[in-house]
Amino acid sequence: MWELSGPGAKSSTLITFYPAFMKRELDIAILSDVHLGTYGCHARELLNYLKSIKPAMLILNGDFIDMWQFRKRYFPKEHIQVIQRILKMSASGTKVYYITGNHDDLLRRYSDFSSGNIHLRDKLILNLKGQNYWIFHGDIFDLFIRYSPFISRIGGKGYDWLIRLNRFINKLRRFMGMSQMSFAKKVKYRVKEAVKFISDFENTALKLAAEEDYDYVICGHIHRPQMRAEEVKGKKVTYLNSGDWVENLTALEYNWGRWSIYEYDEADFQYVNPILSVKEAREDADEEVVASPSVEEVFLEIIRKPVEGKQSAG
Numbered sequence: 001m002w003e004l005s006g007p008g009a010k011s012s013t014l015i016t017f018y019p020a021f022m023k024r025e026l027d028i029a030i031l032s033d034v035h036l037g038t039y040g041c042h043a044r045e046l047l048n049y050l051k052s053i054k055p056a057m058l059i060l061n062g063d064f065i066d067m068w069q070f071r072k073r074y075f076p077k078e079h080i081q082v083i084q085r086i087l088k089m090s091a092s093g094t095k096v097y098y099i100t101g102n103h104d105d106l107l108r109r110y111s112d113f114s115s116g117n118i119h120l121r122d123k124l125i126l127n128l129k130g131q132n133y134w135i136f137h138g139d140i141f142d143l144f145i146r147y148s149p150f151i152s153r154i155g156g157k158g159y160d161w162l163i164r165l166n167r168f169i170n171k172l173r174r175f176m177g178m179s180q181m182s183f184a185k186k187v188k189y190r191v192k193e194a195v196k197f198i199s200d201f202e203n204t205a206l207k208l209a210a211e212e213d214y215d216y217v218i219c220g221h222i223h224r225p226q227m228r229a230e231e232v233k234g235k236k237v238t239y240l241n242s243g244d245w246v247e248n249l250t251a252l253e254y255n256w257g258r259w260s261i262y263e264y265d266e267a268d269f270q271y272v273n274p275i276l277s278v279k280e281a282r283e284d285a286d287e288e289v290v291a292s293p294s295v296e297e298v299f300l301e302i303i304r305k306p307v308e309g310k311q312s313a314g
């Protein structure tokens with residue numbers, strides 16, 4: 001929005017005054033479990049975040065689009081804008097890796113497809129400063145860990161329903177001057193089984209990474225942001241998890257050779273740097289929104305968008 005862009009931008013002089021330094025430059029940003037297409041997805045907040053950064057590499061580590069929920073045809077404007085924002089980032093130089101997860105496993109048959117700066121993969125192996133990284137969504141561990149029926153139920157449709165119920169109750173609570181509460185967090189965190197599931201997941205990842213001789217393993221899937229270093233059989237392994245954009249609103253950021261977990265804070269956008277807030281932002285000429293696209297339209301747009309190519313006439 002405030003970068004000087006192509007011919008489409010009607011470049012009101014105001015826009016050119018917003019300096020580029022307001023975008024944080026990052027080497028790598030990792031997001032997972034955005035679950036576009038579900039009621040739980042905090043797309044507006046994610047848009048705020050995406051507009052505030054300029055990463056050299058953006059890794060979408062699985063469950064970016066929730067294709068399991070698609071038949072409901074819930075795909076509001078902000079959800080499309082998230083996709084458009086990412087396409088725009090890729091067009092202006094950000095290398096985007098779309099790693100498949102279990103909710104977008106339909107895309108696995110297109111894996112290792114690349115178009116311009118966008119790369120679809122099932123996993124990603126990186127070497128940063130001599131350290132080997134193993135990056136994948138993590139649903140593969142479901143085969144190793146025994147789920148309790150309770151957990152698998154929250155993972156599915158019931159979970160989406162729970163979030164809607166939660167929103168409704170929070171509306172009532174707000175109305176009565178009470179503080180907000182998160183069912184999803186309560187359910188997921190308080191239940192002993194869930195805690196055990198999370199630690200099983202993390203331990204499995206650490207153990208396998210050590211066996212495969214990786215220094216870092218980075219996952220998503222369990223909606224639990226984490227940075228944890230352990231010594232496994234004499235080898236130091238670090239487990240990172242980027243969390244999600246349903247409950248935690250977090251991302252992993254790599255800059256100046258260091259990892260950190262970004263936690264979304266509405267206040268940063270409303271008060272500290274209001275110009276970054278989507279609500280305040282002017283509509284971009286090139287960000288027009290197509291009304292309710294079909295499933296195919298949405299994900300075909302991602303995988304076949306000619307990023308650098310000019311649009312062919314007609």
Ligand SMILES: [Mn+2]
Pocket residue numbers: 033062063101102103137139220221222
């Ligand atoms: Mn998942």
